[in-house]
Amino acid sequence: MASTTRKALRKSLARWFSRSRRELPWRQTRDPYRIWVSEVMLQQTQVQTVLPYYSKFTKRFPNVESLSEASLDSILKSWEGLGYYARARNLHRAAKIVSSEMDGNLPDNYEALRALPGVGDYIASAVLSVAFDRAYAVVDGNVKRVLARLLTIDEPVNKSSSSKVFKAVAEQLLDGESPGDFNQAMMELGAIVCRSSKPNCAACPVNKFCKAFETGMQDAFPVRIRKRPVPTYHIAVGVVRRSGRILITRRKPTGFLGGLWEFPGGKVKPGESPEEACKREIKEEMNLSIDVGKHLTKVKHAYSHFKVSIDVFDCRYRAGSVRLNGPEDYRWIVLEEIDDYAFPGANHKFIPLLKEKKLSPSSNKELPKA
Numbered sequence: 447m448a449s450t451t452r453k454a455l456r457k458s459l460a461r462w463f464s465r466s467r468r469e470l471p472w473r474q475t476r477d478p479y480r481i482w483v484s485e486v487m488l489q490q491t492q493v494q495t496v497l498p499y500y501s502k503f504t505k506r507f508p509n510v511e512s513l514s515e516a517s518l519d520s521i522l523k524s525w526e527g528l529g530y531y532a533r534a535r536n537l538h539r540a541a542k543i544v545s546s547e548m549d550g551n552l553p554d555n556y557e558a559l560r561a562l563p564g565v566g567d568y569i570a571s572a573v574l575s576v577a578f579d580r581a582y583a584v585v586d587g588n589v590k591r592v593l594a595r596l597l598t599i600d601e602p603v604n605k606s607s608s609s610k611v612f613k614a615v616a617e618q619l620l621d622g623e624s625p626g627d628f629n630q631a632m633m634e635l636g637a638i639v640c641r642s643s644k645p646n647c648a649a650c651p652v653n654k655f656c657k658a659f660e661t662g663m664q665d666a667f668p669v670r671i672r673k674r675p676v677p678t679y680h681i682a683v684g685v686v687r688r689s690g691r692i693l694i695t696r697r698k699p700t701g702f703l704g705g706l707w708e709f710p711g712g713k714v715k716p717g718e719s720p721e722e723a724c725k726r727e728i729k730e731e732m733n734l735s736i737d738v739g740k741h742l743t744k745v746k747h748a749y750s751h752f753k754v755s756i757d758v759f760d761c762r763y764r765a766g767s768v769r770l771n772g773p774e775d776y777r778w779i780v781l782e783e784i785d786d787y788a789f790p791g792a793n794h795k796f797i798p799l800l801k802e803k804k805l806s807p808s809s810n811k812e813l814p815k816a
């Protein structure tokens with residue numbers, strides 16, 4: 447694209463953005479901390495979903511200091527339902543570093559930002575451009591789609607190596623005088639005009655520069671490589687009761703859903719019944735013998751890379767002292783305490799049923815020793 451065309455495109459985009467931008471809370475501030483939090487939340491989640499989380503989170507943790515001093519449990523609880531929990535754990539780790547090594551101020555240079563946990567090119571570029579007016583181009587899914595259509599780029603957007611290609615194009619196009627607004631305008635354009643299906647080309651401020659529009663090929667871009675179908679795992683979990691309390695376990699702090707609480711159980715092996723799997727998993731992971739009772743419900747849940755189908759059983763503690771092999775921690779809680787703990791989305795699909803059933807205390811009297 448010629449330099450005069452790029453200039454004209456930036457101008458049209460800027461004019462449209464100043465007129466049509468959505469008034470979002472993170473656009474009312476230049477506080478690098480708040481912009482950082484918003485970008486971390488927005489990285490894999492839609493704006494409408496992020497809005498209530500952002501407001502609750504920034505009220506509870508208004509600055510780096512408060513976030514660094516908070517417990518991981520309270521952060522995960524505030525993040526509960528937003529998904530991709532590694533983002534929350536990394537925010538916490540990064541806040542501790544910024545607080546102890548940088549006087550609580552987020553750095554305004556790319557290398558130092560990238561060195562923080564969870565800060566990749568997207569977050570670093572977004573914070574630098576929006577909070578510090580530094581000329582770094584942001585490339586997310588929306589920007590890739592706009593660029594792919596504008597310039598009919600046939601690099602598959604879901605191929606990991608494509609980021610470099612799109613980043614180079616975005617850098618060329620970037621408005622060096624207002625990089626923050628330019629980046630936000632590109633993301634906004636992708637979110638509300640150049641949508642993945644039915645782009646509103648008639649209302650698009652850059653349609654006169656768009657090759658896909660010119661050739662009527664909007665639907666052919668962006669190009670994607672076909673993904674393999676996601677597997678479904680069959681899981682059995684137990685609501686293990688003893689003396690009116692129920693057993694919950696905590697996942698290890700790193701990895702998938704790390705640090706969240708859940709009901710004990712695991713994958714059903716081939717040839718095994720869900721009841722047998724529930725009993726075996728709880729023995730293996732907790733060293734507890736249980737009786738598996740009534741089948742309470744079956745729930746299905748989709749994560750980004752796989753799906754789960756979960757059989758939930760009402761179980762009674764029978765024997766044994768807890769010895770953890772897998773989970774990081776455990777608690778025997780009363781049902782009324784359940785909302786104090788952060789659970790993954792799949793568990794939230796049957797927790798209301800447990801509350802509704804008000805599971806009665808089991809006949810066992812004593813709690814197991816730790």
Ligand code: SF4
Pocket residue numbers: 592595596639640641645646647648650651652653654656657658659664
């Ligand atoms: Fe997207 Fe249409 Fe605008 Fe091109 S003209 S950038 S396809 S909305």
